[in-house]
Every structure is written in C-alpha cells, then in structure tokens.
Amino acid sequence: MTSGLIFGLTGIAVFAIGLFGALVMVEPLRRVLALKLCSVGAGFLLVVGAWREPPEAPDPVPHALVITGIVVMISATAVALALIRRLHMLERDTDD
Amino acid sequence: MVEPLLLFDALLGLAIAALAVAVLTVHDRFAMIVLFIVFGLMSALAWVRLSAPDVALAEAAIGTGLTGALLLTTLHHIRAAPAAPVPVPGGVVVANLGLCALIFGGLAFAFLLTPLQAPGLAPAVAQNMAASGVGHPVTAVLLNFRAYDTLMEVVVLLAAIVAVWMVERGTVQAPAPVLGEIYRGFSRLALPAIVVIGSYLLWVGAQAPGGAFQGGAVLAAVGLLLLLGRLYRPQPAHRPFARAGFVLGTAVFAGVALLVAGGGRLPFEYPAAHAKTLILLIEGMVTISIAVTLAALFHGREPEAVPVSEKSE
Structure with missing residues (x-):
C-alpha cells in the first residue's frame, strides 16, 4: 500500500463519478462540473505516474502536462459557462 | 502497524471521492459550487502529498479559485433559472451506472497491473537541466x-x-x-x-x-x-x-x-x-x-x- 496506489485509485474513482454525472445529469451547470471532475481524475493519474517512492525527484514532464491541462480546462469551462449564460438568456426571452 | 501518513492518504482519498459524489448529488446549486471548491482544494492537498507542488499550486489557483469564481458569477446570472428538470429515465441511469462501474473496474485493473515508478523522462530532463x-x-x-x-x-x-x-x-x-x-x-x-x-x-x-x-x-x-x-x-x-x-x-x-x-x-x-x-x-x-x-x-x-x-x- 503506497500513496501512489491510494491516489491512483482515487483518481480513477473521481473520473468514473464525473463520467457518470456528465452522462445522466440534466442541468448544464452540473454537467460542466461533472466534466471538470473527469479532468481532475485524469490529472490524478498523471501525477501518480510522475511520483517516486522516496519522494526525491518526480518526473517533471507529466507535471507540466497537468498544468497545461488545468489551463486548457479553465478555458473550456469559461466558454461553456458563457454558452450556458447565453442559453439561459434566450430561454428567458422566449418565456416572456 | 499502519503508517500515519498512509492512513492520512487513505482518508484524504476517500474524502475526495465522497466530495465528488456530493458535488453531483447535492440539490442546492450554491452548495454544489462550494463543495466543488472544497473538492479542488483537497485534490491540491493530495498532489502535494504526491510531491507535485507546482501542479497543486496551479490546481488551487486556477482549477479551483478562478474556476469557482467563474461558476459563482455564472450562477448569479442564471439564478432565476426555471427549475423544470426533465427526469432521465431510470433505465438510462442504471445502464450508465453499470457502464461507468465497468469503466472504473477496467481502469483500476489496468492501473494495478501498471508498474509504478518507471524511469519515465526524468533522467532525460535531469541531463539537460x-x-x-x-x-x-x-x-x-x-x-x-x-x-x-x-x-x-x-x-x-x-x-x-x-x-x-x-x-x-x-x-x-x-x-x-x-x-x-x-x-x-x-x-x-x-x-x-x-x-x-x-x-x-x-x-x-x-x-x-x-x-x-x-x-x-x-x-x-x-x-x-x-x-x-x-x-x-x-x-x-x-x-x-x-x-x-x-x-x-x-x-x-x-x-x-x-x-x-x-x-x-x-x-x-x-x-x-x-x-x-x-x-x-x-x-x-x-x-x-x-x-x-x-x-x-x-x-x-x-x-x-x-x-x-x-x-x-
């Protein structure tokens, strides 16, 4: 039993939970959050892949990839949220 | 004798998975975003435990802090959303639950078979530093x-x-x-x-x-x-x-x-x-x-x- 094993399984669990949420949730905001959970789960696996047992020098390449992923994810989230706001506005206007 | 830090890791891992479930199941949308922020901070803590402080900083600042602010401001704009959820048929939910459980099992199986701590690209980076x-x-x-x-x-x-x-x-x-x-x-x-x-x-x-x-x-x-x-x-x-x-x-x-x-x-x-x-x-x-x-x-x-x-x- 090591930290890598524990957090690797945590990451896979978070990914599966996020995937399930993205598939069955109806509310757009919640669906975006579910996809965000998936991305964090994937990040867990990359960070675990970079981890070494005496925690001396982890592999920096997966770390750089996860940082890139985090920035790409906030870009995608911001666009999705703008679409949600626009959709809400259009729905409100048709209701009036 | 269980090492105290491993116990901490196990509890943290369980808390992260439980928070992920809570984000998707809590009814109130404000609580959902707050739980998501807590989830992100706990993930950052786990990445510190995996000796990835850069990633933890990025996740805490960008993935959690700023994403949380974006989510909250969006919630402010759509808070009057008419709550008319079209329920997903129960069969679809059960089928998806089964498929996601299969995906979890498959990924976990593959992960357990993967040798951790392979050399990776660390030596190449160290040589050229x-x-x-x-x-x-x-x-x-x-x-x-x-x-x-x-x-x-x-x-x-x-x-x-x-x-x-x-x-x-x-x-x-x-x-x-x-x-x-x-x-x-x-x-x-x-x-x-x-x-x-x-x-x-x-x-x-x-x-x-x-x-x-x-x-x-x-x-x-x-x-x-x-x-x-x-x-x-x-x-x-x-x-x-x-x-x-x-x-x-x-x-x-x-x-x-x-x-x-x-x-x-x-x-x-x-x-x-x-x-x-x-x-x-x-x-x-x-x-x-x-x-x-x-x-x-x-x-x-x-x-x-x-x-x-x-x-x-």
Whole structure:
C-alpha cells in the first residue's frame, strides 16, 4: 500500500463519478462540473505516474502536462459557462 | 502497524471521492459550487502529498479559485433559472451506472497491473537541466523542452476569451455582484499583498515551484477584486488595451521562437547565454496575458456601449 496506489485509485474513482454525472445529469451547470471532475481524475493519474517512492525527484514532464491541462480546462469551462449564460438568456426571452 | 501518513492518504482519498459524489448529488446549486471548491482544494492537498507542488499550486489557483469564481458569477446570472428538470429515465441511469462501474473496474485493473515508478523522462530532463537556463525542472519543461505545448496553451486561452466575447456580444445582462463595504476595505488591504505574491510566484518559478501560470492566476485575482469592488469599471474605450493584453503573451512567445529560428536554430533552441533572459521575458509577458485574460473571462461580456440591465428590470 503506497500513496501512489491510494491516489491512483482515487483518481480513477473521481473520473468514473464525473463520467457518470456528465452522462445522466440534466442541468448544464452540473454537467460542466461533472466534466471538470473527469479532468481532475485524469490529472490524478498523471501525477501518480510522475511520483517516486522516496519522494526525491518526480518526473517533471507529466507535471507540466497537468498544468497545461488545468489551463486548457479553465478555458473550456469559461466558454461553456458563457454558452450556458447565453442559453439561459434566450430561454428567458422566449418565456416572456 | 499502519503508517500515519498512509492512513492520512487513505482518508484524504476517500474524502475526495465522497466530495465528488456530493458535488453531483447535492440539490442546492450554491452548495454544489462550494463543495466543488472544497473538492479542488483537497485534490491540491493530495498532489502535494504526491510531491507535485507546482501542479497543486496551479490546481488551487486556477482549477479551483478562478474556476469557482467563474461558476459563482455564472450562477448569479442564471439564478432565476426555471427549475423544470426533465427526469432521465431510470433505465438510462442504471445502464450508465453499470457502464461507468465497468469503466472504473477496467481502469483500476489496468492501473494495478501498471508498474509504478518507471524511469519515465526524468533522467532525460535531469541531463539537460544545465542547458535549460532555469533551475526548476517543471519550468524547464514548460518553457524550454516542451515550449510548443505551452505556446499552444496560451493560444487556447486567447481562443477562449475570443469565444466568450463573441457568444455574449450585444446581450443585456444583470449587473455583476458588488462587494459590500467591509469587503472593499479588505480588498484595499489584500490587493498590494496579492500583487507581491503573484510577482514572487512568477520570479521564483525559475528555481522553485511557481511560474507564469500560478503567478498569472494570482494576479488575475487582483483583477477580480478590482471588478467586484467597482474600483475598476470596464469601459468600451478600454477594449484596445484589453485586446493588447490578451495577445501580448502569444505574440512575445511566438516572436521569440521566430527570432531564435531566424538565427539558424530550432524555434525553441534558445542560445545558452540568453536562455534565462528569454525565458523570463516570455514568462513575464505570458503572466500579464494570463492575468488579463482570466480576469476578462470572469467579467464575461465585452464592455460595450449597451446599457446594462434595461430589460431585466
């Protein structure tokens, strides 16, 4: 039993939970959050892949990839949220 | 005898998985976002335990802090959403649950069979650190060895702000939330400190965990406080400056690559004598772009000469 094993399984669990949420949730905001959970789960696996047992020098390449992923994810989230706001506005206007 | 830190890891892992479930199941949408922020901070803590402080900083600042702010401001705009959920058929839910459980099982099986702690690319990075111009491996990978990735990442951020401005062009929105008096006093105290912390993160990234993305995200928080405290109000006339800020990082990054390539080298093969200067120049400009872009993503709609909220009242 090591930290890598524990957090690797945590990451896979978070990914599966996020995937399930993205598939069955109806509310757009919640669906975006579910996809965000998936991305964090994937990040867990990359960070675990970079981890070494005496925690001396982890592999920096997966770390750089996860940082890139985090920035790409906030870009995608911001666009999705703008679409949600626009959709809400259009729905409100048709209701009036 | 269980090692106390392993016990801590196991409890943290369980808490993270439980928070992920809670985010998706809690009814109230505000609570959902708050739980998501807690989930992100716990993930950052787990990454610190996996000796990935750079990733933890980025997740805490960008993936959790700024994403949380984006989610909360969106919730503010759509809070009047008519709650008319079309229920998903029970069969679909059960089928998806089964499939996701299968995916979890398959991935966990594959993960357990994978040998951890393979050498990976760490030795290759360590060998070339002396030529990289910086002393921190993650910064060397981001700005030197895999600089193409980072350039494209800055382009993605630029594309996101272009898309957000296009999507919300000409729309009329409710006014953004305003901080109360106490928070305004707090922001006056906090702003200088945040500027110092953000600049420090940028500078220290050459030698230790930190760097352009973490520093830029912290500086973006300055923009958020200025916007929320009405200390800065975006005007249509400010758009050229904002656009210049969005493009600055990409332009300098690509410009340096082209200049280096013009000298008969590969695009990111910095001359050894100037590597640190060039990397710091790129990082500084990228930090400004990231801070401006993230703050603009939070603000959302492009500042246009449209009267705000004339229709919703």
